[in-house]
Amino acid sequence: MTARHLQLLIVVLILSTAASGPGNLTCYQCTKYKNEECGSESLLPCPPSKDRCVTHISNDAQNGFSLKRECGLGPCGFEDTNVMRGLGMDTCDRSKDEYFCIFCCTQNGCNKAAGGINWPSASLLAAMAVLVTCVCVSTYGM
Known part of the structure; x- marks a missing residue:
C-alpha cells in the first residue's frame, strides 16, 4: 500500500467518524x-446528553413481549459479571419464558434491526471497501 493510499484511507475514516460524531446521533425511538x-x-435526533442507541427486549408473564428502542447514555453493560447478575442484567436467554436483554450501539440508526441484531455501520463498510481497494491496487496494480 502506497503512502497516497494510506492517506486516502485515513481521510475516509476521519470523514466517516465525523459524520456520526457527538451531537449528531440519531436513533430509532419506538416501542x-x-x-x-x-x-x-x-428515526429521531437524540438529546446532546445521550451518547448511544439502546434496544431493550423483554418478555414476562405480566407484560408479555416488548421491544423498546431509544437514545441512551453509557455504559450499556458492565464488565463485572457479578454486577450484571446483581442488577438482573444477565438474563438474556430468549429460550426461557422470562428474559430482559439490552443491546447498545453508537452509530446513527444502528438500533433499527428487529430483535437487537446490529448490522455493521455504513461508515465501517465504506472504510473496509477503501482498504480492500487499496490492497488490490498495491498488490495487483489495478
Whole structure:
C-alpha cells in the first residue's frame, strides 16, 4: 500500500467518524409488542446528553413481549459479571419464558434491526471497501 493510499484511507475514516460524531446521533425511538422494526418516522435526533442507541427486549408473564428502542447514555453493560447478575442484567436467554436483554450501539440508526441484531455501520463498510481497494491496487496494480 502506497503512502497516497494510506492517506486516502485515513481521510475516509476521519470523514466517516465525523459524520456520526457527538451531537449528531440519531436513533430509532419506538416501542413494539412483537419482533419488528420501527418505521423511518421513528428515526429521531437524540438529546446532546445521550451518547448511544439502546434496544431493550423483554418478555414476562405480566407484560408479555416488548421491544423498546431509544437514545441512551453509557455504559450499556458492565464488565463485572457479578454486577450484571446483581442488577438482573444477565438474563438474556430468549429460550426461557422470562428474559430482559439490552443491546447498545453508537452509530446513527444502528438500533433499527428487529430483535437487537446490529448490522455493521455504513461508515465501517465504506472504510473496509477503501482498504480492500487499496490492497488490490498495491498488490495487483489495478
